[in-house]
Amino acid sequence: MGSAVCLRGLEKHFPRVHALRGIDLDIEEGEFFGLLGPNGAGKTTLISILAGLTRASAGSAAIMGFDVTAQYRAARRALGMVPQELVYDPFFTVRETLRLQSGYFGLRRNDAWIDELLVNLGLADKADTYTRQLSGGMKRRVLVAQALVHKPPVIVLDEPTAGVDVELRQSLWNFVRRLNQQGHTIVLTTHYLDEAEMLCERVAMLQEGRIVALDRTVNLLRAGAERRLLLDLDAPDLPDFLRPRLKGREGAHYVLDLPDYGDLEGILAQLRGAGVAIRDLALRQADLEEVFLKVMHGGRA
Amino acid sequence: MSGFRTLLYKEILRFWKVLVQTVGAPVLTALLYLLIFSHVLEDHVQVYPGVSYTAFLMPGLIMMSLLQNAFANSSSSLIQSKISGNIVFVLLPPLSYLEFFLAYLFAALIRGFTVGFGVLLVGLFFADIEMRQPLWIVAFALASGAVFACIGIIAGIWANQFDHLAGVQNFIIMPLTFLSGVFYSIHSLPPFWQSVSHFNPVFYMIDGFRYGFFGQSDVDPWFGMAVVAPFVLLLGGITLSMLKSGYKLRH
Numbered sequence: 001m002g003s004a005v006c007l008r009g010l011e012k013h014f015p016r017v018h019a020l021r022g023i024d025l026d027i028e029e030g031e032f033f034g035l036l037g038p039n040g041a042g043k044t045t046l047i048s049i050l051a052g053l054t055r056a057s058a059g060s061a062a063i064m065g066f067d068v069t070a071q072y073r074a075a076r077r078a079l080g081m082v083p084q085e086l087v088y089d090p091f092f093t094v095r096e097t098l099r100l101q102s103g104y105f106g107l108r109r110n111d112a113w114i115d116e117l118l119v120n121l122g123l124a125d126k127a128d129t130y131t132r133q134l135s136g137g138m139k140r141r142v143l144v145a146q147a148l149v150h151k152p153p154v155i156v157l158d159e160p161t162a163g164v165d166v167e168l169r170q171s172l173w174n175f176v177r178r179l180n181q182q183g184h185t186i187v188l189t190t191h192y193l194d195e196a197e198m199l200c201e202r203v204a205m206l207q208e209g210r211i212v213a214l215d216r217t218v219n220l221l222r223a224g225a226e227r228r229l230l231l232d233l234d235a236p237d238l239p240d241f242l243r244p245r246l247k248g249r250e251g252a253h254y255v256l257d258l259p260d261y262g263d264l265e266g267i268l269a270q271l272r273g274a275g276v277a278i279r280d281l282a283l284r285q286a287d288l289e290e291v292f293l294k295v296m297h298g299g300r301a
Numbered sequence: 302m303s304g305f306r307t308l309l310y311k312e313i314l315r316f317w318k319v320l321v322q323t324v325g326a327p328v329l330t331a332l333l334y335l336l337i338f339s340h341v342l343e344d345h346v347q348v349y350p351g352v353s354y355t356a357f358l359m360p361g362l363i364m365m366s367l368l369q370n371a372f373a374n375s376s377s378s379l380i381q382s383k384i385s386g387n388i389v390f391v392l393l394p395p396l397s398y399l400e401f402f403l404a405y406l407f408a409a410l411i412r413g414f415t416v417g418f419g420v421l422l423v424g425l426f427f428a429d430i431e432m433r434q435p436l437w438i439v440a441f442a443l444a445s446g447a448v449f450a451c452i453g454i455i456a457g458i459w460a461n462q463f464d465h466l467a468g469v470q471n472f473i474i475m476p477l478t479f480l481s482g483v484f485y486s487i488h489s490l491p492p493f494w495q496s497v498s499h500f501n502p503v504f505y506m507i508d509g510f511r512y513g514f515f516g517q518s519d520v521d522p523w524f525g526m527a528v529v530a531p532f533v534l535l536l537g538g539i540t541l542s543m544l545k546s547g548y549k550l551r552h
Contacts, residue, residue: 014552053392054552073395081393087386091315097390103307104394146390 004029004154004185005050009059012045012209019045021209022059027187027202029064029153032180034200034217035189036292041206043189044084047158050187051081063154077105080152084159086139090132094123094142097131098149105150117145120175137168144172148179155179156187161195173199197221197288205295213295220291229258229267232280239274242267253280305400308391312408316374323412327370328419331362335427338484348486349517356428360511361483363417363424364445368503371413371446372453372474375405379457380466383549392551398544402454402537409450410443417442431514437522438513444529445506449474451536458549477503487519505529 005027012020020042027033035043048054049061052068052075061068066075089097095114102110118124121141126134131142140160147155157176161169177199180186190196196203197217205213213220229245230253238246238254245256258264261283271278316323339355346354382388391401424430432438452474460466481503487495498504509525512518518525544550 048552051393052551053389055547073397076393076395079393081389083386083389085386087389089382089387089390090385091318096314100307100311101390101394103310104304104391104396106303106395108303 002029003027003062004031004064005033005187006062006065007046007059008061010046010049010056010061011058012042012049012054013057019209020049020056023209023211025204025211025214027185029185030180030183032177032186032199032201033188034196034203035187035206036193036196036203036288037189037206038296040208042209043206044158045209046206047081047156047187047189050156051079052076077150078153080147080150080155082140082143082147082155082157082160084162086136086143088131088134088139088142090130093128093130094118094134094145095127097142098145101146102149107150110149113151114145114149117148121145122171137164140164140168141172144175153183154185154187158189159191160188161190161192169195193288193292203288205292207296213291217288221286221288227258227261227286228284229256229264230254230280230282230284231256231278233271234277234279239271239276241270253282258283304394304396305404308396308400308404309407312374312378312404313411315378316408316412323370323374324416324419327366327416328423331366331420332423334362334484335359335424339427346485346489348489349515352515352517353428356430357486357511357515358484359421359424359428359430360514361481361507363420364442364507364510365478365481365483366420367413367417367442367446368449368478368506369474370416371409371449372456372470374412375409375450375453376457376460376466376469377453378405378408379454380460380463383457383460384462388550398541402541402544405454406447406450406537409453410446413446413449414442433516434513434522436513438510440526441506441510441513441522441529444526444533445503445510448502448506448529448532448536451533451540454540455536455543458543477501481507482519483507502528502532 003026005025007023007025010020010023023046035046037043045054049056050063050068052072055069063075064078066078068075092100098114098117099110102108102114118127121144123138123141123145126138131139134142144160155176160172164172173195176186188196188200200217202216203214203220204211228247230250232252233254242254242256245258247255247257249255335355335358338358343354348354348357379388382391421430456466456469460469480498481501482498487498487504490498505520505525505528508518508520509522509529512522512525
């Protein structure tokens with residue numbers, strides 16, 4: 001126990017694709033975890049196995065210690081899943097949809113929690129609207145509410161902000177963050193790396209069905225890419241003491257290696273001492289996208 | 302079993318919300334058959350002594366409507382959910398395959414019975430309909446409705462698009478139901494077609510159902526039930542094993 005999600009040797013063969021090639025992964029309770037990777041890396045397959053929508057060819061998957069096939073009832077009760085596609089049932093209103101979803105989980109009088117969800121997701125005034133009449137963003141909110149009707153300890157969001165407007169992204173993340181603070185484990189797949197960087201404590205990067213990087217987000221950022229100092233100087237040449245740091249040029253800027261920001265003070269002082277004026281200065285830090293690209297194009301982080 | 306109750310309720314609510322299409326339309330269709338065939342044949346055909354052609358026609362029409370709508374309910378619900386993707390709403394919760402099966406089965410039966418009852422009500426305006434053996438009526442309605450509900454579930458799961466379903470509907474369901482003696486007694490057929498009809502399970506469904514009304518039929522109702530009941534078990538078994546394996550639902 002202790003693991004919200006536990007995967008061991010997970011394999012998935014589709015008729016033409018070897019989608020997962022031995023995934024071992026533990027996601028701790030209360031974590032905000034990111035699952036990154038290009039299209040076809042196996043993210044959605046992995047999540048579908050967790051949700052019981054796809055069956056593993058080999059290996060095991062457990063949610064809160066419950067095996068997703070042998071103990072599927074307990075496992076599914078522990079999981080809330082927001083699917084990637086904007087699906088809805090055109091026959092029902094928002095409230096009917098949420099009541100039905102509660103009923104499938106054996107919850108008969110769930111209206112207090114449904115009301116709370118509606119308010120938190122900005123759907124209160126849409127409760128009696130048919131889901132087919134809602135905008136894309138609103139439909140997404142209903143899907144989030146549906147995933148939460150049974151207050152699952154583990155919540156999986158499969159690219160929830162794809163094609164969603166900025167305002168909803170913000171309010172959705174605030175809501176999900178609050179759920180995380182209340183103790184829910186969040187597993188997120190996203191194409192927006194800035195979101196993963198901002199939200200996830202730990203990320204796994206998937207490529208061709210394998211985990212190619214798995215670490216705390218800060219560690220990946222630190223290890224994955226160098227820090228750079230960009231300088232445009234009012235001088236014909238780069239002063240000698242800076243030559244060892246030189247990595248290249250971008251337009252008028254020298255690109256210098258700066259692994260430790262503490263060195264900046266000394267560099268500026270030396271420049272002042274040498275009488276070299278600075279026209280422009282910029283610091284560049286790795287973002288997850290850089291780490292991601294680096295990992296994807298060979299080598300592990 | 303409360304997950305099952307909710308799924309059954311949802312499946313009933315689904316057709317109840319569009320009652321005009323799901324019940325009104327088939328009842329109207331049956332009414333048109335009734336008007337046309339009884340107008341043309343009333344004075345020319347008497348199948349059983351003391352039973353008018355219009356009265357003879359009624360049980361067949363009721364059963365045909367019941368079967369077609371039991372099939373339509375489970376198959377159309379599943380294909381719509383699959384194509385729109387909202388099938389995940391019932392795949393994600395902790396519902397067992399048995400609960401899933403029973404919910405779709407009962408909803409299809411309820412739709413079939415609702416339509417059948419509607420046809421009966423309309424028919425009462427046109428003929429005196431007696432029900433001599435109500436238990437046989439209920440037994441054949443239940444068993445036959447279950448067979449078509451199962452075919453509907455199987456077809457709904459198997460079909461990848463509406464065309465596939467229309468194929469099953471037009472090339473299997475319609476011929477089986479039309480060529481089963483809804484509009485005639487098979488004794489009026491040439492010997493060859495009589496023996497062909499005996500290979501159509503729907504013939505026994507309608508014949509046994511009719512026995513419940515008139516106490517007369519082409520074959521003994523016990524024999525008819527002995528033919529229909531194994532189909533319930535067979536198709537129920539196929540449906541359950543498909544659902545258990547997750548065929549086309551859980552990949």
